[in-house]
Amino acid sequence: MSNSAESAPALVQSVDRALSILEILARRREAGVTDIGKELGVHKSTAFRLLAVLETRGFVEQAEERGTYRLGFGIVRLAGAITAQLDLTRQSRPACERLAAELGETVNVAILDGHRAVNVTQVLGAASVASHNWVGKQTPLHATSSGKVLLAYASHGVRESVLGHALERFTESTVTDAGRLERELEEIKKLGWGSTAEEYELGLNAVAAPIRAADGSVVAALSISGPAYRLASDSFPEVAERVIAAADEVSARMGFFG
Amino acid sequence: MSNSAESAPALVQSVDRALSILEILARRREAGVTDIGKELGVHKSTAFRLLAVLETRGFVEQAEERGTYRLGFGIVRLAGAITAQLDLTRQSRPACERLAAELGETVNVAILDGHRAVNVTQVLGAASVASHNWVGKQTPLHATSSGKVLLAYASHGVRESVLGHALERFTESTVTDAGRLERELEEIKKLGWGSTAEEYELGLNAVAAPIRAADGSVVAALSISGPAYRLASDSFPEVAERVIAAADEVSARMGFFG
DNA sequence: GGCGGAGTTGCTCATGGCGCAACGATAAGC
DNA sequence: GCTTATCGTTGCGCCATGAGCAACTCCGCC
Known part of the structure; x- marks a missing residue:
C-alpha cells in the first residue's frame, strides 16, 4: 500500500x-x-x-x-444469511435499546441455529458488567433463558433431540433432568416467558420472551441478563412483563399482530 | 506471489x-x-x-x-442476479445444444433488461460463423428476433415506451416505423414466433420464440441466428417450428406445462 | 499440419499489502 | 476531573506478495 x-x-x-x-x-x-x-x-x-x-x-x-x-452459490448462501437476520436485527434494535436503558442490564436477541442458540443482537445497559460479547456466539438451549424459550416453541424433532441427549452441566444449578426441563418448557409456553438462575454461569440470571414472525411462528428470543444480585429470581415475574412487552413490540415490527 | x-x-x-x-x-x-x-x-x-x-x-x-x-445489500443484489438467471441458464442449455446440433447455427437465449435484450446463453452450431459472442451483451429490442419476441410479450409500459421513441436504424432493412413494428408484434403473439431478416446486421437472419416461467409469463426468448444465405426468409416457418419446440421444452423445464 | 486463441503455469521484480506505532475518541473506574 | 484501556483510524516504510510477461498446452478452424 x-x-x-x-x-x-x-x-x-x-x-x-x-x-x-x-x-x-x-x-x-x-x-x-x-x-x-x-x-x-x-x-x-x-x-x-x-x-x-x-x-x-x-x-x-x-x-x-x-x-x-x-x-457461484456461495453468494446465494451469504445473501441468505443476511436477508432473514438483517430484518430481525434491524427490527429488534430499538426495543432492545429501550429495554436496556430502562432496566440497565444487557439485552440480547437470539435465534435457533441447529440445536444451539445464536445471539444476533446485544445492547448493553448502564449497569451492564459486559463480561461477554455474545453476538455471533452459540449457547446451549437448555441452560440459557433464550435457549429455553426457543426450545419451548421449537419443532417436535428439535425438542425430542435435545431432551433425548444428556444435558450438559455448567453450574450446580443447571437443569440436567430431561423431565424437569420438559415441565419447565410447558410452563414457558403457558406463561409466555422463561428464565435461568445461575444455570449457565455462576452469578448470571436472565429472563427471555419469544419474538414472532408475521405468521406467528417463534423466530427468536429476546432476553435480559444481569448479575444475580441485581436480577434476583423473585423479580423475574415483574421483569418478564417488560421483556414480553419489548418482545411483542419486535413481533409487531416483524408483522405479527397477535 | x-x-x-x-x-x-x-x-x-x-x-x-x-x-x-x-x-x-x-x-x-x-x-x-x-x-x-x-x-x-x-x-x-x-x-x-x-x-x-x-x-x-x-x-x-x-x-x-x-x-x-x-x-451489506450488495451481496443480496449479487445473489438476486444469479438465482433467477442461473436457473434459466441451466434449464435452457440442453435444448439450445440440441437445436444447435440439429440446425448447425448459433442458438441464444435472451432476457429483457430494461429496454434492451441481454443474451444469457449462447451455443454455437457446427456451421456457425461465430462472428459474435453475444453473452452478456445488450441488443436493441426492435431489431433482433429475441428482442421482438420479448417486446411482443412485454408489459404495456415497456412497449409504449419503446414504440414512443424513434427506432434506431442499423441496416436498410431495420423496421423503424412504429406502426409497422406494432403490427409485427401482434403477428408474433398470434404465431408464437418472431424473426429478423438483416435488420440488425447485414447478412444476419434470426428466428425466435418465447420461453415461459411456471406462471406462464414470458421470461426469455430462445433464438437461432445464421447467415441470410443459409437461414433464408422462406425457411422461417419451418425453422420456427423447431425453435418453438426447443423453447417449449425449456418452458416445461421451468415449470410451465401450457 | 499450421495458425490463432483460450486457459494455465513459471519466473521475476517492484510496488502494493501489511504490520507497527501513533493518534484521537470514548467509556469506565477512581 | 484525571487516568487508563480499548476501539477505530491514519501515516510510514519494508518486503513479500500481486501482477505482468512469456511460454506452454489444448482445442478448433482452415
Missing part, C-alpha cells in the same frame, strides 16, 4: 479487482478469463488468479463449458 | 482474507474491526483496510453502532 495524495482512500487493489469480477459476472452472467481480464484492464493471468481464489471459496464457479465462469 | 512447494495452488492472499471476512460476518452477523482482525489472524489495521474496500463496494456496511460491520 503506497501513499496517495488523493482525497479518496486507497483501496486494497487486488480485493477491489476481485469484487469487480463479481460485479462483471453479475452483469454478464458468464464470461471467460480473457474477457474478464480485458474488461478489468488487467492481464489475463491476473484475472485467472483472482478467479481461482473466488472459485476456491465458492463465490464463482465454472460453467459446463470449462473456462467460462459465473457467480 | 511467491512460489509454493505445496500441491494446493497459492491463492491471492489479500482476496482470500477479504472473502474470509464475508464469511465471518455471515456467521457472526456483526463484528468490529478488532474482532475480525483477531479471528482472521491479522493486524486490526489490515482488517480495517480490507473492510474499507468491501464497504466502498457495498459488500459490507456499518451498523448503526459505528465501527460494527455486517454484510
